Amino acid sequence: MYMFKYVSKRLGLMIFTFFIIFTMSFVLIKLLPIPTTALPGQDPKVVMKTLEGRGWITNIQEGENGVWTYDRVPIFIQFGLYIKRIVTQGDFGIVTTYGEYLNMNIWKVFVSHLPPTILINIYSTLIGVPIGLGLGILAALKKNKWQDQVINVIIILLISVPSIVMALMLQYVFCFKLGWFPLTMSTSNDYFTWEVFRSMIPAVFALCLGSIAGYARYTRAELSEVLTGEFMLLARTKGLTKRQAIFRHAMRNSMVVIFPSILSEFISVLSGSLIIEKMFGINGVGGLYLNSITFQDYDFFMLLSGFYTLVSLAAGIVIDISYGFIDQRFRMGAKYDVSSEL
Amino acid sequence: MYQVNFNDIPAEKFQFETRNDLSHDSKFETKPVSYFQGAFRRFSKNKGAVVGGIVIAILVLFAIAAPFFTPFRPLYYDMMYAYVTPKLSLFADNGADFWDGYRVKDTNYVGYLKDKALADETGRDIIKRGEVTISEDGSNYTYRYNTYYGVGFGKYKIISQAEYEDIQRYQDETGIQVLYPIVAYSDRPTLEKNKYDANIYYKVENPAAATIRPKPDANGNIIPNYWKCEAGNATNLMADYHSSRIEGENGFVEDGTQYFYVYGRKVDGGIEVRAEYYEYYIYQHTQVLKDGITEPLFLFGTTQTGKDIFACLAYGARFSFIFASIVVIVNFIVGVIYGSIAGYYGGRTDLIMERISEILGSIPTMIVITLLKYHMGSTSQAIVLFIAFFATGWIGMAGTTRMQFYRFKNQEYVLAARTLGASDARIMGRHIFPNGLGTIVTSIALAIPYMIYSETSLSYLGIINLEAGNTTSVGTLIAAGQQSIMANAGYVALFPCLFLVLMMLSFNLFGNGLRDAFNPSLRGSEE
Numbered sequence: 001m002y003m004f005k006y007v008s009k010r011l012g013l014m015i016f017t018f019f020i021i022f023t024m025s026f027v028l029i030k031l032l033p034i035p036t037t038a039l040p041g042q043d044p045k046v047v048m049k050t051l052e053g054r055g056w057i058t059n060i061q062e063g064e065n066g067v068w069t070y071d072r073v074p075i076f077i078q079f080g081l082y083i084k085r086i087v088t089q090g091d092f093g094i095v096t097t098y099g100e101y102l103n104m105n106i107w108k109v110f111v112s113h114l115p116p117t118i119l120i121n122i123y124s125t126l127i128g129v130p131i132g133l134g135l136g137i138l139a140a141l142k143k144n145k146w147q148d149q150v151i152n153v154i155i156i157l158l159i160s161v162p163s164i165v166m167a168l169m170l171q172y173v174f175c176f177k178l179g180w181f182p183l184t185m186s187t188s189n190d191y192f193t194w195e196v197f198r199s200m201i202p203a204v205f206a207l208c209l210g211s212i213a214g215y216a217r218y219t220r221a222e223l224s225e226v227l228t229g230e231f232m233l234l235a236r237t238k239g240l241t242k243r244q245a246i247f248r249h250a251m252r253n254s255m256v257v258i259f260p261s262i263l264s265e266f267i268s269v270l271s272g273s274l275i276i277e278k279m280f281g282i283n284g285v286g287g288l289y290l291n292s293i294t295f296q297d298y299d300f301f302m303l304l305s306g307f308y309t310l311v312s313l314a315a316g317i318v319i320d321i322s323y324g325f326i327d328q329r330f331r332m333g334a335k336y337d338v339s340s341e342l
Numbered sequence: 343m344y345q346v347n348f349n350d351i352p353a354e355k356f357q358f359e360t361r362n363d364l365s366h367d368s369k370f371e372t373k374p375v376s377y378f379q380g381a382f383r384r385f386s387k388n389k390g391a392v393v394g395g396i397v398i399a400i401l402v403l404f405a406i407a408a409p410f411f412t413p414f415r416p417l418y419y420d421m422m423y424a425y426v427t428p429k430l431s432l433f434a435d436n437g438a439d440f441w442d443g444y445r446v447k448d449t450n451y452v453g454y455l456k457d458k459a460l461a462d463e464t465g466r467d468i469i470k471r472g473e474v475t476i477s478e479d480g481s482n483y484t485y486r487y488n489t490y491y492g493v494g495f496g497k498y499k500i501i502s503q504a505e506y507e508d509i510q511r512y513q514d515e516t517g518i519q520v521l522y523p524i525v526a527y528s529d530r531p532t533l534e535k536n537k538y539d540a541n542i543y544y545k546v547e548n549p550a551a552a553t554i555r556p557k558p559d560a561n562g563n564i565i566p567n568y569w570k571c572e573a574g575n576a577t578n579l580m581a582d583y584h585s586s587r588i589e590g591e592n593g594f595v596e597d598g599t600q601y602f603y604v605y606g607r608k609v610d611g612g613i614e615v616r617a618e619y620y621e622y623y624i625y626q627h628t629q630v631l632k633d634g635i636t637e638p639l640f641l642f643g644t645t646q647t648g649k650d651i652f653a654c655l656a657y658g659a660r661f662s663f664i665f666a667s668i669v670v671i672v673n674f675i676v677g678v679i680y681g682s683i684a685g686y687y688g689g690r691t692d693l694i695m696e697r698i699s700e701i702l703g704s705i706p707t708m709i710v711i712t713l714l715k716y717h718m719g720s721t722s723q724a725i726v727l728f729i730a731f732f733a734t735g736w737i738g739m740a741g742t743t744r745m746q747f748y749r750f751k752n753q754e755y756v757l758a759a760r761t762l763g764a765s766d767a768r769i770m771g772r773h774i775f776p777n778g779l780g781t782i783v784t785s786i787a788l789a790i791p792y793m794i795y796s797e798t799s800l801s802y803l804g805i806i807n808l809e810a811g812n813t814t815s816v817g818t819l820i821a822a823g824q825q826s827i828m829a830n831a832g833y834v835a836l837f838p839c840l841f842l843v844l845m846m847l848s849f850n851l852f853g854n855g856l857r858d859a860f861n862p863s864l865r866g867s868e869e
Binding site for chain 2: 017020021024025028029032045128156159160161162163164165169170171172176253272275278279289290293294308311312313316317
């Protein structure tokens with residue numbers, strides 16, 4: 001019962017926060033001048049009619065010398081219409097200025113760009129987590145020996161060398177100098193062919209190096225703290241071998257802290273890394289976001305900023321909630337109340 | 343059991359065993375060590391942190407001083423000198439094969455011959471020391487190619503009559519040859535792209551071919567194809583020339599007639615000349631523009647648009663540091679005030695303030711920047727950056743301060759101060775804040791590289807473009823460097839990346855050292 005209350009409280013808070021941010025973004029976007037300029041090959045009247053159909057403007061009139069005038073719909077009415085369309089029809093609008101996808105459904109364009117971003121991040125997690133945990137465990141078990149020192153140097157280097165530089169170095173060495181991989185990711189839609197996978201490898205590596213360092217450092221710190229705990233001594237005295245004691249007791253306890261961070265990272269990587277996506281020419285959400293900024297496609301920007309906000313909020317809340325599930329001692333914001341424990 | 347009352351015990355029986363061993367506390371011989379002195383002492387023992395601090399000082403010094411020492415500006419560019427390799431006079435003058443403005447060039451026989459022809463005509467060291475490695479089958483020529491002189495003449499240049507005269511005056515004054523004889527229009531290769539290529543001064547095998555092959559004589563020497571003019575018989579197309587002429591040319595006799603080479607051709611809009619770009623560049627900048635540039639010398643090379651990397655890096659670094667310091671100072675002031683109030687008063691005040699900062703803090707920075715950019719236009723992007731980083735940055739500082747206040751506010755000494763009647767402001771300012779200062783300063787030191795890196799990434803992504811404000815960003819340079827990978831010009835990205843890595847590494851070491859110094863108990867832990 002307590003858990004349910006706790007989770008629903010956190011979720012409610014998250015939705016509240018999201019709603020505030022989303023509303024703020026919407027209002028700020030709608031305060032901007034409406035892009036009514038017709039692109040080459042577009043009829044201004046059609047553009048106007050589209051905007052009217054979306055509930056942005058009313059009372060369109062063509063004045064003299066081809067100047068169109070219109071009245072703006074109040075922003076909160078626009079917001080109501082916008083929310084209503086999203087809820088009832090799942091309609092996030094159509095692309096108005098982003099040339100490449102003109103007049104297409106924004107949601108469909110968005111969904112079609114999700115797979116590369118998600119795939120890259122799944123691969124990077126699949127590679128990064130085992131290596132990171134392995135290095136961290138090794139460093140903690142061999143604390144202050146040469147293995148630990150080597151791993152520490154690697155961690156410091158990986159953390160201090162910014163991902164922008166790391167990615168550039170990978171691209172220069174492996175894609176250009178050695179020519180093992182193509183410079184940018186293949187644009188093919190068959191994501192599970194060897195060719196596409198090969199073109200993803202540099203980006204995956206560039207992404208996972210940072211998380212390897214993060215996991216390794218985190219695991220090392222956590223595990224070496226747990227290893228000094230008195231219950232470890234007890235476990236050994238009880239007759240467990242070192243291996244049993246470490247894997248059954250120490251690892252489990254340190255996982256309490258590490259696992260939520262893996263979960264959270266897994267969620268936050270859905271939004272991908274704009275830098276990596278740009279550098280390796282990945283046809284993902286990041287590029288879409290950057291272009292929607294350049295083209296000032298406001299509906300597109302709304303959807304993507306909503307997505308990014310949601311992902312970052314969800315990543316934060318996952319840590320809190322999974323702490324609550326995994327470690328029953330952990331009660332965020334709870335008053336000390338024995339009855340709730342029962 | 344008996345009790346005896348001793349009366350009249352003589353006082354002299356009570357004596358210290360030794361007269362000088364008075365067992366009260368002895369005075370401290372050492373000087374008292376304050377919290378900050380101790381922190382400083384611990385800090386100076388940490389070698390990594392000290393080295394980090396020194397590197398930071400060097401980088402800051404570079405950012406402050408370098409813009410004053412280079413005549414180039416971030417907005418300067420020269421397409422002719424695109425992808426010029428780094429050159430340091432020290433190495434270049436002493437014949438080192440490194441950082442000398444040369445690059446290794448792999449080419450075929452024709453490419454080699456063209457470079458050699460240019461070297462022969464201008465007397466420049468375009469092929470370093472004339473050393474060429476020829477592959478076994480003779481198809482590949484490898485040599486160190488001078489990117490500065492290798493530009494040669496570029497295209498035929500059309501200049502005004504006044505400039506034509508002025509260049510001749512400059513030639514007479516300095517004795518430097520800027521203008522070289524031109525090739526008659528009718529003798530040039532026929533294709534448009536080759537017709538105006540001023541580097542082709544020699545006889546060619548097939549004037550109509552797309553790729554021009556020089557036609558050497560029997561000894562393999564280039565045959566010049568200059569426009570000749572019989573003495574005293576100049577046509578009205580030939581511009582009058584009265585300055586220094588190239589060697590061995592001054593009025594030579596052929597078949598009993600005296601000839602001169604022609605240095606300028608009158609065309610619509612001026613005079614068409616062949617000017618060696620290296621010398622023309624110097625003439626242009628010292629005589630006409632007078633912008634302080636005395637010669638083309640690019641310490642870190644140039645980008646694909648011919649921007650000087652050294653100047654861009656220096657200005658970018660300067661902007662980064664100024665930007666980070668201002669944002670950090672503002673964040674510090676606001677964050678500390680906000681955090682102290684939330685942390686000190688606690689309870690409902692804290693709850694509301696925390697909620698506000700939580701909501702503000704969960705807006706992704708990218709979205710804040712985009713919205714600001716939309717609203718503020720593209721002219722004031724530096725201000726957009728300032729506001730965006732302030733809007734999201736102070737929250738972290740407030741959180742740190744709040745934690746410190748929670749840590750100290752219930753301690754006995756605070757209670758003592760309150761009992762003695764100290765006001766809230768005094769307790770916050772005099773008693774709690776100084777104790778938390780160490781942690782707060784550490785978080786500042788760790789926030790600066792993060793801020794510079796964020797600014798760099800935003801510029802890299804092209805969301806922020808500082809070039810409108812007559813400065814640039816390291817990120818813009820890195821983006822240029824990435825595009826240069828295909829052109830095999832890795833050095834474009836090298837220096838900006840090096841700067842970024844050094845900056846991040848040294849700030850991390852420095853910040854960790856500060857943390858260990860201020861909180862010895864946290865040594866080695868993260869966060």
